[in-house]
Amino acid sequence: MVDAVIEEVDQLRDKIQGKRASFRDQTFLDELAQRIIETPNLGRQPAALALAEDLRNFSSEAFLRSVKAHINEGHDHTIFSLFDASYFPSLSLDYLTYETLPTDPHLATRYASPTMPVRITARSEGFKARSLVALFPENHIDGVQRGEDLIFYFIDKFVERHNQITRKMIDAVMAEDSFPLLRGVDDQTVEQASSWWVRLHEYHHRQGDMPIPDYLPYKKQKPLAGLEELRVDISGALACLNDSALPSWEAQLTYEYILSERVLRYAVEGIPRPNYDAVASQMLFNFLSQHGGIELRDGVIRLRKELPDVLTEFLGEIKRIEALIHTTPVEQVQQMLLRFTNQYTDYDPEAKDYRHIPFFAEIKERLRV
Numbered sequence: 326m327v328d329a330v331i332e333e334v335d336q337l338r339d340k341i342q343g344k345r346a347s348f349r350d351q352t353f354l355d356e357l358a359q360r361i362i363e364t365p366n367l368g369r370q371p372a373a374l375a376l377a378e379d380l381r382n383f384s385s386e387a388f389l390r391s392v393k394a395h396i397n398e399g400h401d402h403t404i405f406s407l408f409d410a411s412y413f414p415s416l417s418l419d420y421l422t423y424e425t426l427p428t429d430p431h432l433a434t435r436y437a438s439p440t441m442p443v444r445i446t447a448r449s450e451g452f453k454a455r456s457l458v459a460l461f462p463e464n465h466i467d468g469v470q471r472g473e474d475l476i477f478y479f480i481d482k483f484v485e486r487h488n489q490i491t492r493k494m495i496d497a498v499m500a501e502d503s504f505p506l507l508r509g510v511d512d513q514t515v516e517q518a519s520s521w522w523v524r525l526h527e528y529h530h531r532q533g534d535m536p537i538p539d540y541l542p543y544k545k546q547k548p549l550a551g552l553e554e555l556r557v558d559i560s561g562a563l564a565c566l567n568d569s570a571l572p573s574w575e576a577q578l579t580y581e582y583i584l585s586e587r588v589l590r591y592a593v594e595g596i597p598r599p600n601y602d603a604v605a606s607q608m609l610f611n612f613l614s615q616h617g618g619i620e621l622r623d624g625v626i627r628l629r630k631e632l633p634d635v636l637t638e639f640l641g642e643i644k645r646i647e648a649l650i651h652t653t654p655v656e657q658v659q660q661m662l663l664r665f666t667n668q669y670t671d672y673d674p675e676a677k678d679y680r681h682i683p684f685f686a687e688i689k690e691r692l693r694v
Contacts, residue, residue, distance in 0.1 A: 327422060327447045329366040334405070334420040334449040337364065341418060348409050348466050351384040357407070357418070371395060372405035372420070380407065388467045397475055399425075399441075404477070408451070410464035419451035421460075426480060426520050431570050436528035441475045442520035445482075458482045459523075470538065476527055483519035484512050486590065487582075490694040494589040497692055500627040504585050506578045517575065518582035525561030525579070532560070534647040535658070543659045548666040548679070551605030552643065558583050559609075559640045566633055588619070588626070593689040596681050604670055604679045611669040611682075612639050621684065 337360060347353035358377040362368045375391035383389075392406050402423050408416035423443035445452065462474035495504055507518075530537040530553070537544065537553065544553045565571065565580040592606035599607065613619040618635030620627045646661045671680040688694075 326366060330370060331420060331447055331449050333364045333367040334418065337361070337367075338418050338450060345409060345417065348407060349383070354380040354383050354407075367420075370403065370405065371401060372403045376405055376407065383466075388469055389465050392465065393462065393469075393471075393474055397473060399475070402443075402446075404460065407466045408464050409466045409468075410461075413454070413457050413460075413464060415454035415457060416451040416464065418449075420447075420449045421445060421452050422447040423477070423479075426516065428520060428524065429572060429575065432521060432524055435568070435570070436525055436564070438524065438527040438531060439473060439475050440478065440524045440527040442478045442480045442523050444516070445479050452479075455482070455486075458486075478519075478523040480516050480519045480523075483522075484515045487515050487519070487586070488512070490593070491585050491590040493692050493694055494593075494688065495585060498589070498624065498626050498688060500625050503626065503628045504581045506574070507581050507585060510578075514578065515582070518579045521565075521575065521579040522558075522561065522583050522586075525564060525583075526557050529557035529560040529564075533644065534650050540650075540655070543655055546663070547601045548604050548608075548670065549659065549662055551601040551603075551608065552662060552666050554602060555587070555605045555609055556640065556643050558587055559636050563633070563636060563640065584628075588613075592682065592685040593694055596686050596689050599679050599681050603681065604666075607671065607679065607682050607685075608666055608669045609639070610685075615669070624684075 337357075340360075341347075341357065344353065358380040361373050361377045361380075364373075367373050372392075372395055375395040376389070378391045379386070379389040389406065396404055396406075402425070404421045404423070405419070407418050410416055423445055426442045426444060428442070451457075458479055460477040460479075462470040462476065492507075495507060507515075533556070535543070544550055562580050562583040565576040565583070568576065587606055587609055589606075591602040592610060594600055594603045594606075596603075610619070613632070613635055614621060616635045616638060618629060618632040620629060642665065643662070646658060646665060649661070650658050671682070672678075673680055
């Protein structure tokens with residue numbers, strides 16, 4: 326049945342190809358709703374009924390009320406909606422089924438957030454894009470995110486890119502005693518570490534003096550978006566080291582996993598023009614190198630015993646600046662965060678963009694990652 330539904334969704338996708346400008350035109354939405362309902366297999370699905378209802382009411386509501394409720398309740402583990410996200414251009418009318426992944430009770434309670442790590446079981450064409458590793462509530466055509474709306478992370482894609490990129494880099498550039506728990510682990514273990522990571526990630530976005538989404542407008546610039554990602558991931562990594570209530574082996578594994586992704590994999594993204602994650606990794610690598618947390622010698626990266634303290638120092642500097650928001654105009658705090666970022670990155674004023682670290686550009690070319 327699900328294969329037949331996916332086939333019908335992809336056929337409908339083809340019919341609306343190139344019509345993104347009409348996604349908020351009520352006549353177009355009414356016609357699409359009717360097509361969905363009349364489709365033999367898709368039209369019988371609860372997710373399809375929810376979407377058709379919302380599409381017909383969109384001009385008055387401008388909110389996918391039934392769709393979001395259906396997704397948040399998660400009874401049939403199905404996502405079906407009309408999407409319009411600039412950074413996920415492959416999405417339009419798309420359908421996905423998933424299975425949830427187990428989690429540690431303390432992790433889920435202590436670091437609570439609307440995070441849903443899942444494994445994809447079936448998907449329409451739009452969800453096949455390699456870069457589409459998460460789905461956010463604002464990616465739907467209503468552009469709305471509420472506190473209770475689930476944020477989905479497609480963990481199978483995390484495992485795939487870790488295997489294809491990060492593991493190769495660990496073997497090629499890390500000292501043999503670095504990331505010992507990650508060496509030789511199976512996909513299920515990587516899946517678990519990924520699930521832990523995304524829960525910690527979303528939790529920490531909502532913490533601190535300048536949390537997301539409250540301060541998102543001031544963190545949209547490429548370097549500041551990258552700095553925010555570092556803030557939350559270093560917070561998560563240190564939580565794994567410092568929270569004694571977490572299972573120790575799993576916590577240490579997740580600590581290694583977060584660092585390996587941040588220091589290695591993100592560092593090669595976007596070459597020759599780094600994206601915000603690559604700028605963040607450039608910053609982290611330079612900070613750790615200059616402050617004695619890591620050492621690059623003869624093409625090999627070594628993690629020093631001082632690394633946790635240096636990570637704490639790095640996070641502390643971000644927190645110190647963001648704490649000024651209570652006494653300083655937000656635009657001034659924004660500029661201080663930007664200066665901190667640029668202190669450890671290579672900005673090209675002529676190109677008005679950031680350069681990659683040559684070491685990682687060479688590694689990307691050599692490993693073909």
